[in-house]
Structure formats: C-alpha cells, structure tokens
Amino acid sequence: MxxxxxxxxxxxxxxxxxxxxxxxxxxxxxxxxxxxxxxxxxTPEHIKEAAIKAIKDGFTKYTPVGGIDELKEAIIEKLEKDNKIKYKKENILVSCGAKHSLYNIAQALFGPGDEVIIPAPYWVSYPDQVLLNDATPVILETYEEDNFMIRPELLKEKITKKTKAIIINSPSNPTGFIYNEKVLQEIVEIVLKNNIYIISDEIYEKLIYDGMRHISIASFSEEIKERTIVVNGLSKSHSMTGWRIGYAAGPTDIIKAMTNIQSQSTSNPTSIAQKAAVAALKGPQKxxxxxxxxxxxxxxxxxxxxxxxxxxxxxxxxxxxxxxxxxxxxxxxxxxxxxxxxxxxxxxxxxxxxxxxxxxxxxxxxxxxxxxxxxxxxxxxxxxxxxxxxxxxxxx
Missing domain, CATH: 3.90.1150.10 (Aspartate Aminotransferase, domain 1)
Known part of the structure; x- marks a missing residue:
C-alpha cells in the first residue's frame, strides 16, 4: 500500500x-x-568546455556530499559581490538543482504540526513539498494591484504559534514581479518579531528589466540572515536546466542538517556539472x-x-x-x-x-x-x- x-x-x-x-x-x-x-x-560555450575538460581530466568520481570547495568558494564570492551577504563554506550546500535545495530545506525544517505560509500565486512545488513533509501549507492571497506582493497586515493575520516559515520568491514564478525594499523590510520586521524562518527563492535574480534591481532579504541585517535560507542556482541565469546545480545558503545548523539529509538521498551533485558551475560563476557574464x-x-x-x-x-x-x-x-x-x-x-x-x-x-x-x-x-x-x-x- x-x-x-x-x-x-x-x-x-x-x-x-x-x-x-x-x-x-x-x-x-x-x-x-x-x-x-x-x-x-x-548553455554558453565556456561552461560546456569546462565540463568537457572535467571529463578529460578524469573528474568523474564522487565529491563531498555538499559540493566541492572550489564551487562553494565561487558561490560565496557571488553572494558577497551580487547580494552583499557574507557566508562561509559551512553555510553553503550545493544540490541537484534549486528544487532539490528547497526539498532539503523542507525535510530539515518542516514536520507534523508545522505551518508554512505560501503567498499565492506560488510556484507549483512549494505546497506539495510542505505536504510531503507532513506540514500544512497556509496560502496567503496577494493582489494584482499590489504587483502580487504580500500585504504585511494580511501576513500578520496568517501567523500562528504553529507557523514555522514563509516562502518568498522574487522575481516571482509565475507573475514575474519583484519585491521592493519597503515591503521586504516590513516582512523582515514581522519575521523577527515572530521568530520564524524565511525561505528566499532567488533563482530568477539575474533576469530583471527596466533598470530595476534585485534585493536579497538576507542582506538587511545579520539578525535576519540567521533566519533566512537563500536558494539559488544556475538553471535560469546560465541556461543550465539539465545540469541540475542549485544551492542554498543559510545558518550553519540548518545547512548541516540538509547536508546529512542529502547524504542519504542523492549524495553529491554531478561532479562534471559542479566544474561547469564554477566556470559559470567565475567566467564571463556577457x-x-x-x-x-x-x-x-x-x-x-x-x-x-x-x-x-x-x-x-x-x-x-x-x-x-x-x-x-x-x-x-x-x-x-x-x-x-x-x-x-x-x-x-x-x-x-x-x-x-x-x-x-x-x-x-x-x-x-x-x-x-x-x-x-x-x-x-x-x-x-x-x-x-x-x-x-x-x-x-x-x-x-
């Protein structure tokens, strides 16, 4: 059965x-x-060439579960340069795509009796990943006239003693809209007051238009950084969907738990794809x-x-x-x-x-x-x- x-x-x-x-x-x-x-x-040529070189060099064996140091260092460099957030290697986990990173988070944080606030419209996998870990998705409606951003007063109404986390996706799939600094700051204050976690899915951050800029909610303060798990990857920004490389950055204890979970599911992401990801992050961005x-x-x-x-x-x-x-x-x-x-x-x-x-x-x-x-x-x-x-x- x-x-x-x-x-x-x-x-x-x-x-x-x-x-x-x-x-x-x-x-x-x-x-x-x-x-x-x-x-x-x-996928850009220099990234493919890095993968071919990895194969020819025999870089085809198991790697550390959470990713090679070279890739973790490239991710740390990217997060500091692009997002103004400082992390160490123990704060980074490389997984088999950003969806895998999100699932690892759900496994590490959610359980029976927990509630997870998900603003709608939402990416289709958020509620199901919560349900798969025996927690309850709590859907928070947003409105077209607000560019589908959360209304802070409605967020407050959804928070209970069971609330474990809220999931933020900016730029958003499916709407394409971005959270502005004012609304993010209001979310930060609510999260800190209620001692819950933020899962910040930033996979589309490189695809922004009209001179606008992406702001990572983890960059507001050290305090909120400790309550945030940032999720990103290379599928959308570098057209690497099939390579399956995503990553999470967050508090040491959560990343350690996620790494242990990953060690019993997939083990390491593909060795060759990791080398390609290093080239993607450190190579030309044209x-x-x-x-x-x-x-x-x-x-x-x-x-x-x-x-x-x-x-x-x-x-x-x-x-x-x-x-x-x-x-x-x-x-x-x-x-x-x-x-x-x-x-x-x-x-x-x-x-x-x-x-x-x-x-x-x-x-x-x-x-x-x-x-x-x-x-x-x-x-x-x-x-x-x-x-x-x-x-x-x-x-x-």
Missing amino acids: LTERTKKIKPSPTLAVDSKAKEMKAKGFDVVNFGVGEPDFD CVEEMRKEFEKRRNYLVNELNNIPGISCKMPQGAFYVFPNVKQILGKKAGSMEINSSMDLSIYLLEKAQVALVPGSAFGAEGYIRISYATSMENLSKGIERIRNALEGLQ
Whole structure:
C-alpha cells in the first residue's frame, strides 16, 4: 500500500502541460509551447568546455556530499559581490538543482504540526513539498494591484504559534514581479518579531528589466540572515536546466542538517556539472546579459500584444520570463457546447483549438489568470499570439 503522503500531492502542472504539448508534437501537431520555464538558449560555450575538460581530466568520481570547495568558494564570492551577504563554506550546500535545495530545506525544517505560509500565486512545488513533509501549507492571497506582493497586515493575520516559515520568491514564478525594499523590510520586521524562518527563492535574480534591481532579504541585517535560507542556482541565469546545480545558503545548523539529509538521498551533485558551475560563476557574464536583453525585448512585445486582445489585460512584469495575464473577462464564455468557466478550461481550449500550450493560473493558486512563458523565439511568440487572438474571437 502507498503511504498517505503520496495521496496528498499531485504531479507538477507545468511539467504536465509540457509533456502534453510534446506528445501532441510527436503526433504531428504544430504546437506552440508557452508552458515550460526553461531558457531556449544553449548553455554558453565556456561552461560546456569546462565540463568537457572535467571529463578529460578524469573528474568523474564522487565529491563531498555538499559540493566541492572550489564551487562553494565561487558561490560565496557571488553572494558577497551580487547580494552583499557574507557566508562561509559551512553555510553553503550545493544540490541537484534549486528544487532539490528547497526539498532539503523542507525535510530539515518542516514536520507534523508545522505551518508554512505560501503567498499565492506560488510556484507549483512549494505546497506539495510542505505536504510531503507532513506540514500544512497556509496560502496567503496577494493582489494584482499590489504587483502580487504580500500585504504585511494580511501576513500578520496568517501567523500562528504553529507557523514555522514563509516562502518568498522574487522575481516571482509565475507573475514575474519583484519585491521592493519597503515591503521586504516590513516582512523582515514581522519575521523577527515572530521568530520564524524565511525561505528566499532567488533563482530568477539575474533576469530583471527596466533598470530595476534585485534585493536579497538576507542582506538587511545579520539578525535576519540567521533566519533566512537563500536558494539559488544556475538553471535560469546560465541556461543550465539539465545540469541540475542549485544551492542554498543559510545558518550553519540548518545547512548541516540538509547536508546529512542529502547524504542519504542523492549524495553529491554531478561532479562534471559542479566544474561547469564554477566556470559559470567565475567566467564571463556577457552571455547572461545577452539573454536578459533578449528576454526583455520579448517581454515588451508579448505584453503589448496581449493587451490588444479583447478580454485580456496584462501588467508589465519586472523579471523572470513569464507574463501572468488576467483572463477573468473571458471566463463564462462558450465555444460551441464547451463552456470556459476556469483558467484550466481556457488552457484546454487553447491547446485543442489553437495548439498553444500554456499553464492555467489555478495551478499557481490564482484562478482567473494564465501563465505564458516567453522563453521561446520571437517567431513562436508571434505565431502563438495570433492563434490565441483567433481562438478567442470564436468565443461567445
């Protein structure tokens, strides 16, 4: 018999959409895939070359569980330079992707009776990772008019004696919005007063637009640094999704516990990928800026086009590579005998009618929205938008 925890969780909706789109493509359908959160650029050459060198040098054996010193030092250097946070090697754990880092945190911190506050819209894995560790996700609603940032007064209302942590994601998946300094400071004060932890997912920090800047909540003070676990990785910034390198930085005792957990699950991240990650962090960063500029161009085009489609309104996101348009005006309409009563209905309709794959807002805890990834070519964006426009014209 399966355990109770397996009944609490569901497959990742974003990966399910991607899988369905690929299945349709394999059958010969010309599907435009706006569903997956994966840069469409190749991994930069100097990173690939570092991996090839690692293989040729025979760097293909086990490494220390928590990552090689060379990579930890590169991460420490990056965190101090980019985020103004100082750590030592005992504060760093390298894992098999940022998702693995988050799961290690959940394993180390959460248990029966614990509550974890998760602002919605949220990345799909946050609630399920909490549930997998027998804790309770407490969903905190945020609002489009606030750029989906937490309202401090609503956060206070959600905190109980059982609250263990809050998860912050900035820039956000799925909304693309960034937390500003004022709201972060208010969150810091609430967290310190209530003696809870912050899990700060900063995986999209390099993809920020309009001259805005990313602020890590751990940089506000030594006191809040001791209550924060920062999560980051190289998948989005350096187009290294398949390399599976993420990392966490936090208090020594928590990182030690996470390392012990990792030693009994995956052991070390891939040795070759670790060497590639060193090259990514310490090598030229021009490739990151080139990707960022291209994403910004795509974002501008996509938001403009979406706002010209009747029934859709889309605010300009500040980071990541997603837009999160409001489609509430479309809900309640019909396509023949099919009623579009939810974001899931709309997603199914657009996949079947227009052969455009995207993710319903309900997957992120935000009904009435859809997520479109612009980690695809301008040609695909243009084709997909035209198909969406034509498909929606057929609704009554």
